[in-house]
Amino acid sequence: MNDVLVVDDDPHILKALKITLHAHGYTVVTAHDGESALQCAARHPFGVIVLDLGLPDIDGTTVITRLRQWSRVPVLVLSARHGSDDKVKALDAGADDYVTKPFGLDELLARLRAVQRRSIQADEAPVVRTASFTVDLAMRRVTRNGKDVRLTPTEWGILEILVRNPEKLITQHQLLTEIWGAAYTKEANYLRVYMAQLRRKLEPEPGNPRHFMTEAGIGYRFQP
Amino acid sequence: MNDVLVVDDDPHILKALKITLHAHGYTVVTAHDGESALQCAARHPFGVIVLDLGLPDIDGTTVITRLRQWSRVPVLVLSARHGSDDKVKALDAGADDYVTKPFGLDELLARLRAVQRRSIQADEAPVVRTASFTVDLAMRRVTRNGKDVRLTPTEWGILEILVRNPEKLITQHQLLTEIWGAAYTKEANYLRVYMAQLRRKLEPEPGNPRHFMTEAGIGYRFQP
DNA sequence: ACGGATCTTGACGCCGTCTTAACGTGCGCG
DNA sequence: CGCGCACGTTAAGACGGCGTCAAGATCCGT
The missing domain is CATH 3.40.50.2300 (Response regulator)
Incomplete structure (x- = not known):
């Protein structure tokens, strides 16, 4: 358009x-x-x-x-x-x-x-759909199988950044500074914890992620 | 209009x-x-x-x-x-x-x-209905079980913003700046007090809200 | 000036979220 | 083959936000 x-x-x-x-x-x-x-x-x-x-x-x-x-x-x-x-x-x-x-x-x-x-x-509203869930950026709402998915503020922050840049590789550094601040760029552990939670809440197989792909050593990528 | x-x-x-x-x-x-x-x-x-x-x-x-x-x-x-x-x-x-x-x-x-x-x-329709109450934006009137519900100005202000954005998540910051002004963005306490009053006046079970949902750390959402 | 309604402020217990640490796994490389 | 690194997973404790209540302070109409 x-x-x-x-x-x-x-x-x-x-x-x-x-x-x-x-x-x-x-x-x-x-x-x-x-x-x-x-x-x-x-x-x-x-x-x-x-x-x-x-x-x-x-x-x-x-x-x-x-x-x-x-x-x-x-x-x-x-x-x-x-x-x-x-x-x-x-x-x-x-x-x-x-x-x-x-x-x-x-x-x-x-x-x-x-x-x-x-x-x-x-x-239309800015809505991003995948095979297993839907993200409504304006409403700040995530739906899966017709049910609302409850996300914590940090989970939503990460999800929003990834979803707003589909297919694009987001570096750990980028995510950490955006969510926690520039002082936390070394805490890659946080990302692992929250990516695990996001996958458990949104992925059909949290062990075999199809939408939240990790690029080892670099960062993560959202696949619609 | x-x-x-x-x-x-x-x-x-x-x-x-x-x-x-x-x-x-x-x-x-x-x-x-x-x-x-x-x-x-x-x-x-x-x-x-x-x-x-x-x-x-x-x-x-x-x-x-x-x-x-x-x-x-x-x-x-x-x-x-x-x-x-x-x-x-x-x-x-x-x-x-x-x-x-x-x-x-x-x-x-x-x-x-x-x-x-x-x-x-x-x-938009000037009147919003839910299972337990009705809000008439134009008349500035709230009805529950056929009875008028008396709201204070502040209560109405919060209710109106939420009801005008059904399903949408309204941040605490938005509510505080719109109702009290930009200097009060830290007084999240006010919101808790007034949300409790709104729920007590409008929710069937104030302890288990069905229409005024809180998103911890972010804000509130109106569910019709 | 008075009285009632409304707003502000503080305190408390509870619960969800964040932080942190420990452990297991897969992979690459020496 | 074994070592190290990065990642995934889990759990426990710390922390802060939330709901609730109640006591002042303030506003407003009479």
């Missing part, structure tokens, strides 16, 4: 936005008029659409209206016009935000984040 | 907004600083909050951050500062839109409509 569709008839702005957004981790698709923008949006589900109001073929507000007949994708409008009439029309047509040129790129990025955050919240 | 909370320290702007919004069908409540705004928001579910960044007591961005710890109500920020740094901070803290003064009233109204339209899907 990090795909963004940028619609503008000015090739310079288009190129600048494409480069900037790409540099910030977005996958960018561009369109230069309203019709192709609508077709693009219909063919591919974007996380957000950046739309210039001054398009050669159809009015930008019309684009929003037609888009809103079947899609709820967040739309951020760009415009050179400062007239509040245009803003009102675009927003009431279904736009989610409105930025007038010239604009700061960091402001645009912040508004993009704000607009996207809302649509994500409306859609 | 047409209630709007307007937060501004300038009484003239406050009055002007109140009149204008009221003329357009909104029910308006006003606050003149950050603390009272947060308390207002905790006691009454608003459809949208209009927040000026320049408040006398706490930074507007901080208000948003604290509000976002337990509420998803749409927030529209007003500010005299054109600097994009302020915009970025406010938006990333969780604001939904940002308008710089001076602004057109019709633009503000349009942005209000846009912000509210998005949150419609997320709107």
Whole structure:
């Protein structure tokens, strides 16, 4: 859902936005008029659409209206016009935000984040599922076979770090400093104790871990 | 859900907004600083909050951050500062839109409509029922076995935050800062006293709580 | 000013969590 | 083959948080 569709008839702005957004981790698709923008949006589900109001073929507000007949994708409008009439029309047509040129790129990025955050919240909670248990980061809750699993604060701390970095190797040093503080980097024993408890509570076979893998001498890795 | 909370320290702007919004069908409540705004928001579910960044007591961005710890109500920020740094901070803290003064009233109204339209899907039932009691957030009333239960202001404050976030774990820190203020984050004792009172008034078995669960070392969770 | 409700504060026993240590196991390396 | 290292497992004691109660202190309406 990090795909963004940028619609503008000015090739310079288009190129600048494409480069900037790409540099910030977005996958960018561009369109230069309203019709192709609508077709693009219909063919591919974007996380957000950046739309210039001054398009050669159809009015930008019309684009929003037609888009809103079947899609709820967040739309951020760009415009050179400062007239509040245009803003009102675009927003009431279904736009989610409105930025007038010239604009700061960091402001645009912040508004993009704000607009996207809302649509994500409306859609789904940050939940991580595995074959044997489910972790709900927002609710701070772990479920296994439909039953809640009771975790102590330390257990949850470790689980959260691992689960937020799936497939990624987390060093013992990282875990120890994050949970206990920088003074405890030598207490690898703590990790062994708590990893054993986590596995006993969450793994189908605590002796043969499938989700909490240990990399000897380095750290641990969470496998969804 | 047409209630709007307007937060501004300038009484003239406050009055002007109140009149204008009221003329357009909104029910308006006003606050003149950050603390009272947060308390207002905790006691009454608003459809949208209009927040000026320049408040006398706490930074507007901080208000948003604290509000976002337990509420998803749409927030529209007003500010005299054109600097994009302020915009970025406010938006990333969780604001939904940002308008710089001076602004057109019709633009503000349009942005209000846009912000509210998005949150419609997320709107919540104002009354929460459990097996043993019923909470009406709008009426500020708790019923048990058909009888009204009398709650003190503090008891209600805690209950409301918990009930507005069903299933979700609320940290002691969140509760203490929202009810007593940021200076009381060490007084976990208060929570124990009031949780005991809430359970005595609402739980079938205060000793074996079924709805107000405590997560040792972290906080509390409301179970409908 | 008075009285009741509400909030603050302290003390106590209980229980869960953390810490720590000891022991067993598997693996690599000399 | 045996030694050492890292890891897994377990258990016991220390520690701190939690629930509970009750006694002041404070707020508020009459």
